[in-house]
Amino acid sequence: MKRIQGILGLLVAICVFTAIYNPLFLNETNLYNVIRWTALYGIISIGVAFVIITGGIDLSVGSVVGLTGCLLAMFLKVSFVETDEAYTVTEVDKTRRVLTVDKTISHLPDQDALLLQDPRTNQPRQMSIVRGRFDGLQVAQVSVRESVSWIEPGSRAIWKRKQHMNIFVAVTLVILISIVIGLIHGLLITKIKLQPFVVTLCGLLFYRGITRVLAGDKNVGFGPFHEGLKYLAKGKPFSVPVPFIQYISKGNWSSTAGDLEGDAVPLDFLGWINIPMPMLIMIGLAIISGIFLNKTIYGRYLLALGRNEKAAQYSGINTDRMVIVAYVICAALSGLGGILFVLDLNSVQPATHGNFYELYAIAAAVLGGCSLRGGEGSILGVVIGAAVMRALRNSINLVKIPTQLEFAIIGIVILAGVAIDEIVKTLVAKHRASRQAREMAAEAEET
Amino acid sequence: MEEQPLLEVKHVTKRFPGVRALHRVSMHLNRGEVVAVIGENGAGKSTLMKILAGVQEHDEGEILVNGSPARIDSVQKALDLGISLIHQELNLSDNLDVGANIFLGREPMKFGLIDTRKIYAESRKFLDKVGLDCQASTIVGELPIGRQQLVEIAKALSVNARVLIMDEPTSSLSERETEYLFRVVKDLRDQGVSIVYISHRLGEVKELADRVVVLRDGDNAGDLGSDEISHDNMVSLMVGRDISEFYHHRDHRPGAPVLEVEDLIVPEWPMHKLSFKVHAGEIVGLAGLVGAGRTEMLKALFGVNHPLGGKVIINGEEVTPKNAREAMDAGMALVPENRKEEGLFLEMTVTENISLPGLEDNCKSGVFIDSDQERSVTDEMIRKLNIRTPGPDQELQYLSGGNQQKVVLGKWLSLEPGLLLLDEPTRGIDVGAKEEIYALIEDLAERGMAILFVSSEMEEILGLSDRAIVMHEGRITGGLSREQLSEETVMHLATGNIEAA
Numbered sequence: 001m002k003r004i005q006g007i008l009g010l011l012v013a014i015c016v017f018t019a020i021y022n023p024l025f026l027n028e029t030n031l032y033n034v035i036r037w038t039a040l041y042g043i044i045s046i047g048v049a050f051v052i053i054t055g056g057i058d059l060s061v062g063s064v065v066g067l068t069g070c071l072l073a074m075f076l077k078v079s080f081v082e083t084d085e086a087y088t089v090t091e092v093d094k095t096r097r098v099l100t101v102d103k104t105i106s107h108l109p110d111q112d113a114l115l116l117q118d119p120r121t122n123q124p125r126q127m128s129i130v131r132g133r134f135d136g137l138q139v140a141q142v143s144v145r146e147s148v149s150w151i152e153p154g155s156r157a158i159w160k161r162k163q164h165m166n167i168f169v170a171v172t173l174v175i176l177i178s179i180v181i182g183l184i185h186g187l188l189i190t191k192i193k194l195q196p197f198v199v200t201l202c203g204l205l206f207y208r209g210i211t212r213v214l215a216g217d218k219n220v221g222f223g224p225f226h227e228g229l230k231y232l233a234k235g236k237p238f239s240v241p242v243p244f245i246q247y248i249s250k251g252n253w254s255s256t257a258g259d260l261e262g263d264a265v266p267l268d269f270l271g272w273i274n275i276p277m278p279m280l281i282m283i284g285l286a287i288i289s290g291i292f293l294n295k296t297i298y299g300r301y302l303l304a305l306g307r308n309e310k311a312a313q314y315s316g317i318n319t320d321r322m323v324i325v326a327y328v329i330c331a332a333l334s335g336l337g338g339i340l341f342v343l344d345l346n347s348v349q350p351a352t353h354g355n356f357y358e359l360y361a362i363a364a365a366v367l368g369g370c371s372l373r374g375g376e377g378s379i380l381g382v383v384i385g386a387a388v389m390r391a392l393r394n395s396i397n398l399v400k401i402p403t404q405l406e407f408a409i410i411g412i413v414i415l416a417g418v419a420i421d422e423i424v425k426t427l428v429a430k431h432r433a434s435r436q437a438r439e440m441a442a443e444a445e446e447t
Numbered sequence: 448m449e450e451q452p453l454l455e456v457k458h459v460t461k462r463f464p465g466v467r468a469l470h471r472v473s474m475h476l477n478r479g480e481v482v483a484v485i486g487e488n489g490a491g492k493s494t495l496m497k498i499l500a501g502v503q504e505h506d507e508g509e510i511l512v513n514g515s516p517a518r519i520d521s522v523q524k525a526l527d528l529g530i531s532l533i534h535q536e537l538n539l540s541d542n543l544d545v546g547a548n549i550f551l552g553r554e555p556m557k558f559g560l561i562d563t564r565k566i567y568a569e570s571r572k573f574l575d576k577v578g579l580d581c582q583a584s585t586i587v588g589e590l591p592i593g594r595q596q597l598v599e600i601a602k603a604l605s606v607n608a609r610v611l612i613m614d615e616p617t618s619s620l621s622e623r624e625t626e627y628l629f630r631v632v633k634d635l636r637d638q639g640v641s642i643v644y645i646s647h648r649l650g651e652v653k654e655l656a657d658r659v660v661v662l663r664d665g666d667n668a669g670d671l672g673s674d675e676i677s678h679d680n681m682v683s684l685m686v687g688r689d690i691s692e693f694y695h696h697r698d699h700r701p702g703a704p705v706l707e708v709e710d711l712i713v714p715e716w717p718m719h720k721l722s723f724k725v726h727a728g729e730i731v732g733l734a735g736l737v738g739a740g741r742t743e744m745l746k747a748l749f750g751v752n753h754p755l756g757g758k759v760i761i762n763g764e765e766v767t768p769k770n771a772r773e774a775m776d777a778g779m780a781l782v783p784e785n786r787k788e789e790g791l792f793l794e795m796t797v798t799e800n801i802s803l804p805g806l807e808d809n810c811k812s813g814v815f816i817d818s819d820q821e822r823s824v825t826d827e828m829i830r831k832l833n834i835r836t837p838g839p840d841q842e843l844q845y846l847s848g849g850n851q852q853k854v855v856l857g858k859w860l861s862l863e864p865g866l867l868l869l870d871e872p873t874r875g876i877d878v879g880a881k882e883e884i885y886a887l888i889e890d891l892a893e894r895g896m897a898i899l900f901v902s903s904e905m906e907e908i909l910g911l912s913d914r915a916i917v918m919h920e921g922r923i924t925g926g927l928s929r930e931q932l933s934e935e936t937v938m939h940l941a942t943g944n945i946e947a948a
Contacts, residue, residue: 316772
C-alpha cells in the first residue's frame with residue numbers, strides 16, 4: 001500500500017501542473033478521453049502485470065491486440081443477403097431521402113439494405129437503410145443514406161438482409177484464441193524451458209505477420225454497424241459531478257465565460273464528467289485481479305514463485321501450472337483489450353494496430369510497482385501507472401510540447417519514477433540497518 | 448624458553464552495523480608454532496584474520512609485532528610486517544605460470560623487460576621449501592587445487608612471511624593432498640614460520656596444532672595447551688557448555704519403520720542402489736564427505752530430484768513421490784541445504800513463509816486464504832520455536848540466520864509430518880540457536896517423528912544421532928549404532944571403506 005503513494009503523487013503532480021498550465025485539461029471531453037484511454041491501456045497493463053509478477057515478460061501484447069482486433073472486425077464483417085421480398089417504389093422524397101413503397105415493411109430495417117436497378121448504368125445498386133417504420137416514418141417508408149435522385153417511382157426494390165456472425169460467438173471465439181495463445185506461451189516456457197523474452201518476442205513477430213496475412217493489409221473495421229457492441233467501448237453509462245471544474249476549464253478560473261458575442265455567461269457550478277464504459281470494465285477487472293492476487297492462495301503462489309521459483313517448488317507449489325495461468329490471463333486480457341480498442345477506433349490497420357502497446361503496458365506495470373525480477377506488484381499501482389502514462393501524453397499535447405519530444409519525455413518520466421523508487425527503498429533499508437546497529441550497541445553496553 | 452611473541456593481539460574490538468564481531472579478543476603467536484583458531488559460525492574468526500591481514504581495521508585494542516605496536520591499515524602493510532593470508536578461495540591468476548604468480552606485482556626487471564630467468568631461479572627456492580616439484584613455468588590453471596595452494600604458500604614465503612594465516616585450507620583438498628599439506632605445515636613450523644590455522648575440522652586441529660585458541664560469539668572462550676587438545680575440550684569451549692547437554696540427546700526406543708527405501712537409484716549416481724530404513728522416534732544421521740551424494744538422495748526421496756528406479760515407502764505404502772506436493776501429502780518434509788535459495792522467501796513476511804505449504808489445506812472454499820488460520824499457525828510456531836522477530840509481519844531478510852532457519856522448520860512442522868528430512872540444519876547458525884534446534888529435534892523424536900538429517904559436522908553426527916548411515920560417492924558404505932559411533936569409525940566409512948557385512 002505504501003508503494004503507491006509515490007506514483008499517486010506523480011499522477012496528481014502531472015494533473016495539477018497541466019491544469020494550471022492549460023485549463024483545457026479539465027474540460028469534460030478531455031477528461032472523458034483521458035479516462036477512456038486509461039481504461040483501455042489499463043486492461044492490458046493488468047494482464048502484463050501478472051506475467052511480470054512471475055518474473056517473466058510478455059512482449060507480444062501489442063501484436064495480440066492487433067490480431068484480436070482485426071479478427072473481430074473480420075468475423076463481424078457485415079454482408080447482405082438478398083431476400084425474396086420485393087417492393088415497388090411509389091414515391092421518392094429527394095430532400096429527405098425517403099422512399100415510399102407499395103406494401104407495409106414487415107420488419108425493422110436494422111441497417112438492412114435495398115437493391116434497385118440503376119437505369120443510368122444498368123447495374124444493381126445497394127441503398128443502405130438508415131431508418132424505417134417506428135422511427136417517425138409511415139409503415140411503408142424507409143429513409144436511406146445515399147442520394148435517391150436517380151430513383152423513378154415504379155422501380156422494383158429487393159430487400160437485402162444484413163448478416164454477420166453472431167456477436168456472442170465472434171467475441172467468444174476471439175477470447176478463446178487469446179487463451180490458446182496464452183497457453184502456448186505458458187507451455188513453451190514451462191515445458192520446453194524457453195525464455196519468456198524469446199517466446200513472446202517471436203509471438204510479437206508471428207502474430208503481427210498472421211494479422212497482416214489474414215486481413216490482407218488493408219484497413220478493417222466495423223463501419224457504421226454494431227452500435228450495440230460499440231457501447232462497450234464508447235458507452236457512457238453514467239456521469240460524475242465535479243464542482244468548480246467548469247470554472248477552471250471554461251472560465252479560466254472565474255465563474256463566467258465569454259460566449260460567442262463576448263457577453264459574460266455564468267457557468268454551472270457542477271461539471272459533469274462522463275464515465276466511459278471501458279472504465280467500468282477495467283475497474284471490475286482490477287477488483288477481481290486484486291482479490292485474486294492478494295486474497296486467494298493462487299495469488300500467493302504467484303507472488304512466491306516470482307520471488308523464488310525453487311523454494312516455491314520445494315514448498316509443494318505446482319509452479320508450471322501457475323506460470324501458465326499467468327500467461328493465459330495476460331493473453332486473455334490482451335485479447336479483451338484488443339476487442340475494446342478496435343471497437344473504440346472503429347477502423348484499424350492490420351500492419352500497425354497495437355504497435356508498441358506492450359511497452360506502454362509494461363511501463364505502466366513497472367511504474368505501478370511491479371519489479372521485473374518478479375514477486376511483487378500491486379494492481380492498484382498498475383492502474384495508476386496506466387493513468388500516469390495517459391495523463392502524461394495528454395499533458396504533452398496540451399502544453400504544446402512538440403510531438404518529437406513526446407517519447408523522450410515519457411522515457412525520462414518512467415526512468416525517474418523507477419529510480420526514485422529504488423533510491424527510497426535503499427534509504428529506508430540503510431536507516432533500518434543503522435537503527436538496528438544502535439539498538440545492538442545499546443544492548444551490548446548493558447551486558 | 449621465554450621469548451617475545453612474534454605477534455600479539457591485545458583486547459581487540461571490532462563492530463559492524465547490527466553485529467558485534469569481536470569484543471576484547473586477545474591471543475599471541477610465538478615463533479615456529481602452529482596455533483589453531485576455532486569457533487562456531489559467527490564466533491569472529493574471519494573478522495580477526497581480516498584484521499591481521501590488513502583487510503579491515505580494528506576499532507579498539509592493539510596489535511604488537513615483535514613487541515612494537517603496529518597499525519595494519521592495508522594489505523600491503525600486513526605483507527611488509529610479514530603477515531600473509533592464504534584465503535579459502537585461492538588468490539592466483541590461473542592463466543599465468545607459477546613463477547609469474549609468485550612474483551606478481553614485484554617482477555625483477557632487466558633492461559626494461561621482465562627477467563624471466565631470475566623469476567624461475569628465485570621461485571625454485573621457494574617451491575623447494577614447500578616441496579612442490581613442478582616447473583616454475585607450469586601454468587597454474589593446469590595444477591590440481593592442492594598444488595595451487597602450495598604455490599600460494601610459496602608466494603607468501605617469497606615475501607618473507609613470518610606469519611601464515613591459513614583459512615579453511617583443506618576444504619577443497621583430497622585426502623592425499625591434505626596429508627601432504629600437513630607435512631608442509633609441520634616443515635614450515637620447524638623452519639621457524641608461525642602458522643595460524645583456522646578450521647572446522649577438529650580432527651585436523653588435533654593433529655596439527657601446538658595450541659588452540661577458541662572464540663565464541665566474538666569473545667575469547669578459552670585456550671588449550673598441547674596436552675589439552677581433545678575433541679570434547681574443543682567442542683565444549685566452542686559451545687560453552689557440557690556437550691552432552693548441548694546435543695540434548697536422550698535414548699529413544701524406535702517404533703515401526705516410517706521410511707523404507709528399496710533400491711533407490713539417484714540420478715547423479717546411477718550405478719548405485721540405496722536401501723535403508725528410518726523408524727518412528729528415531730534420529731538417523733547421514734554422514735559423509737562433501738560430494739558423497741547425501742543431498743541428492745534426500746532430494747530424490749522428496750521428489751524434487753527424480754529417481755531412476757527404486758521405491759520409497761512411507762508407513763507401509765509405496766509413495767515414490769514425483770514432486771514436492773506428493774511428498775508432502777505422504778507426510779514428508781524437507782528442510783533444504785541452501786535455505787536462501789531453496790527454502791525461504793526473504794522478502795516475504797514470517798507469516799507468509801510459514802503458512803505457504805499449508806495454504807491449500809487451510810483455505811476457505813478452496814480459493815481464499817484463511818488469514819485468521821494463517822495468523823494463529825504463525826503465532827504458534829513463533830512461540831514453540833522461540834523465533835525472535837519484532838512481529839509476524841517482519842520481512843524474513845531482517846531476521847538472523849538462526850531465526851530464518853527456525854522459520855523454515857516452523858513452516859514444515861505446521862504440517863505435522865511423519866518424516867522430517869533435514870539437510871545441514873544448523874549451517875551458518877549461532878550457538879544459541881543451534882542448541883534450540885537440537886532440543887527441538889529431540890522433542891520431535893520423543894513424540895514419534897522419524898528424522899533423517901544430513902550433516903558435515905562430525906560433532907553433530909556424533910552428538911545427535913541414534914544411528915548413523917555413512918555414504919561415499921553415491922553409495923551407502925555402512926551403518927553405525929550409537930555405541931559404534933566415533934570420528935574414526937565414521938571417517939573410515941566416509942572415505943570409502945565398506946563395512947564388512
